[in-house]
Amino acid sequence: MFNRVLIANRGEIACRVIRTCRRLGIHTIAVYSEADADAQHVRLADEAWPIGGPRPADSYLRSDAILDVAKRSGAQAIHPGYGFLSENTAFARACTEAGMAFIGPRPESIDAMGSKAAAKALMEQHAVPLVPGYHGENQDAGFLAEQARHTGFPLMIKAAAGGGGKGMRIVHSEKEFADALASAQREAANAFGDTRVILERYVEHPRHIEFQVFGDSHGSVIHLNERECSAQRRYQKVLEETPSPFLTPERRKAMGEAAVAAAQAVNYVGAGTVEFIVGQDGEFFFMEMNTRLQVEHPVTEETLGLDLVEWQLRIAAGEALPLRQEQVHAHGHAIEVRLYAEDPEQNFLPGSGKLLRLRLPTASRHVRIDGGVIEGDTVTIFYDPMIAKLIVHDRDRTQALQRLREALAACEIAGPKSNIAFLERLARHPAVVEGRIDTGYLDRHLDEFLVGDAAPSDTVLFAAATAALLHDERAVTTGAQHNTDPFSPWASADAWRVGHAGKRIIALSLREQRYEVEAHGHDGHYQLRHGDATCDVHGARHDGETLSARFQGEALHLPLRADAQRVLLHDAEGYRHSLARAVAFAWESKQGAGGNQIIAPMPGRIVLVKAKPGDTVEEGQELLVMEAMKMELALKAPRAGTIENVSAAQGDFVEADTVLVRFAQ
Known part of the structure; x- marks a missing residue:
């Protein structure tokens, strides 16, 4: 076994690898970019070395810098995690040439499976079922359009060197093909350097x-059962089980x-994942092989105890x-979801910023947390915005789903x-509970999973107001204990006034x-009003995690923090329901940018400009495309009108809230 291992990655997976190494007594060496100097994987490792600037191309994708650190730190092996250089043939080969073990498959296996096209050709030779289509070398746009017509619509465009949903587009008709191809190629070039x-x-x-x-290197290959990843949004896995x-x-x-x-066809050594598309009739087709550890590997570990x-x-x-193979026996059911800094109500726009509060469930035999950040850390704009993976395990699927709801x-x-x-x-949706979700279900029914603009019910507002009242009364009482006169009438939050309630x-x-909720009363007994609705509350108690009270005589016990x-x-x-406390007698409404301009929703790079001053555009027309946090974001016209000014050019890096396009009044 190795004594010193370098982890050529960051965040959650780097922390994950470090924990196993520490359990095995292996000295760990981390690398970090300028943006990650205070990151958790840096703090967790036995030693950590800087490798460059904040952008991946300047740090985590620099094989020369990583290998230099590996040599200077005396690493015997390099674990690439997933993403970045984990499926880079040149890096795997360079590790071996430098006298260090690459903790992954042989370079030849990565080569064989790294290209979706080459992998499909190889699988065809070994009688692994394939979806009809084209996976050849001719990449001329006109030729590809002809092959698309031959394959038939709808069809899928996929980046040959890619994975993780990058460079993938569904095309429903021939007229959509050219634009979809160009978009997929741009995204593939940005993500993989290959169009x-x-x-x-x-x-x-x-x-x-x-x-x-x-x-293994002795010629044995086995599988460790399946994982279903059908709950997806835009080809990004959302729930795995x-x-x-x-x-x-x-x-x-x-x-x-x-x-x-499929693994035997490339003499596979190490961990890999063979992915299949499965039709409703049960017929299955080879999709791709990922020559690395997958993000969702913990569900396999939880059911197999490995x-x-x-x-x-x-x-x-x-x-x-x-x-x-005959010794592989699974027990129970496991589910994983990923907690992201993103806004589902704004088309899952990735977020960034300091984690002012991060509360996660306590780990137990039923709940596992794999994370790479803690409260006070910053989610940066340069990397994937995943905060943590939440994994639950129980005796069957019904119980595992309930564990998931409780943990969330x-x-x-x-x-x-x-x-x-x-x-x-x-986790509560019937399609998930009944196990009938397919890969396109979330995109087709997304509104069923979003909160939307629905106003909270009066019951929710009354419960929130009750908790706020209890919190404020307790805060005043606690503060009064430190005053010179704790019995002062001012040391009370009951709103007592002379002559009236x-x-x-x-x-x-x-x-x-x-x-706004009007409140009379104190100490857990209140008369509340919101608009025309009223509610008498009695016996309200809040223990920090739950609120119990009688609302109009109905006793409720609600999970609540205030x-x-x-x-x-x-x-x-x-x-x-997460409601912010507001100032009781002052309110400043946050006005958006209105309909006269387009602003950058977050920091990013402009990859395409489709408009110029003087253009007349329609509402919803795509005007710019920006790349941020490994995603392409289409910025569209908020209304029909004439463009007065375009202040960004292709290749520009812009900060959040930068005005990119202004419309004539």
């Missing part, structure tokens, strides 16, 4: 099911054998696989916006809408 694409027949309502495979609720034992056996055959990073280390050190309810993120409320709705106003805001800034509660149906 080549393949075309595939788009399978209607498919499931996405992948198999974890492992091979094992076992798949869709597979029968017969289908599982056939797909497992095909996955092993540490796949330890397997990677041992196999890279020359050991044989610890198990034979315990999460709270303040600072950048997050996808927690979206994930909570996902006291009234307080609890002001709350949600999505920039203000709500402080001077906000109230976070879950209603009786389990849905999340």
Whole structure:
């Protein structure tokens, strides 16, 4: 086994690898960019070395800088994590040439599977089922359009060198093809430095099911069962689970054998994932092979009781696989979701900023947290905005889903916006609960998973106001204990007035809408009014995590946290409501940019400008495309009109809130 391992990655996966190494007594060496000098993987490792600027191209994609650190620090092996250089053939080969083990497959295997086109050609030779399409070398736009017509619509354009949904587009008709191809190629060039694409027949309502495979240098290859990743948005996995609720034992056996055959075709060594598209009739087709550890590997670990990073280390050190295929036995059901700094209500716009509050559920035998940040850290604009992975495990799928709901309810993120409320709705949606979701379901029914602009119910407002009242009364009482006269009538928050009953106003805001609740009473007994609705509250108690009270005689017990800034509660149906505390007698409405300009929603690089001064455009017309946090964002006209000024050019890096386009009045 190795004594010193360098982790050529950052964030959650770097922390994940470091934890396993520490358990095995392996000295860990981290690398970091200028943006990550205070990151958790730097603090967790035994030693850490700087490798360059904040952009990936200036640091985590610099194989020369990483290899230089590896040599100077005495590393015996390099673990690439996932993303960045994990599937880079030249880097894997350079590690070996430098006398260090690459904790991953052989360069030849990465080459064979790194190109989707080459991989499909190879699978065809080994009788692994393929989706009809084109995966050749001719990348002329006209030729590709001809192949698209031959394949038929709808079809999928996919980056030949890619993964993770980058450079992928669904094309429903011939007239859409040219623009979709250009967009996919731009995104592929930005993400992988390779514009080549393949075309595939788009399978209607498919499931996405992948198999974890492992091979050793002694010629053995096995699979570690499947993971279903059908809950996706724009080809990005949202929820992963094992076992798949869709597979029968017969289908599982056939797909497992095909996955092993795919790995054997390239003499695979190490951890890999063979991904399949599965039709509603159960017919399956090879999609791609990822020659690295997957983000969702923890669900496999939880059901098998294994540490796949330890397997990677041992196999890279020359050991044989610890198990034979017949010794692989799963127990229970595991589910993973990813907590992101993003705004689902704004088309999942990635977020950045300081994590002012980060509360996650306590780890247990049913709940696992894999994270790379803590409260007070900053989610930067330069990398993927994932905050943590939440993994749950229980005896069956029903219980695992309930564990997931409970764990999500315990999460709270303040600072950048997050996808927690979206994930909570996902975990309760009938399509997920009944196990009938396909890869396009979220995109087709996205409004069913979003909160939207619906106003909170009176019950929610009354519960939030009650918690705010209790919090304020407790704060005043606590403060009074430190005063010279704790019995002063001013050391009370009951709003008592001479000659009439006291009234307080609890002001709350949600999505920039203000709500006022008038309150009389104190110490858990209140008369509340919001508009024409009234409510008598009795016996209210708040223990910091839950509110219990009688509302109009109905006793409710609600998960709820409150402080001077906000109230976070879950209603009786389990849905999340996060309301900000507002000043009772002052209110300044935040006005948006209006309809006369387009502003940059976040820092990023302009990759395409489609408009110029004097152009007449329609509402919703795409005017610019910017790249931010590994995504392309289309910026569209807020209204029909004439463009007065365009202040950004292709290639410009712009800050958040920069005015990019201004319309004539």
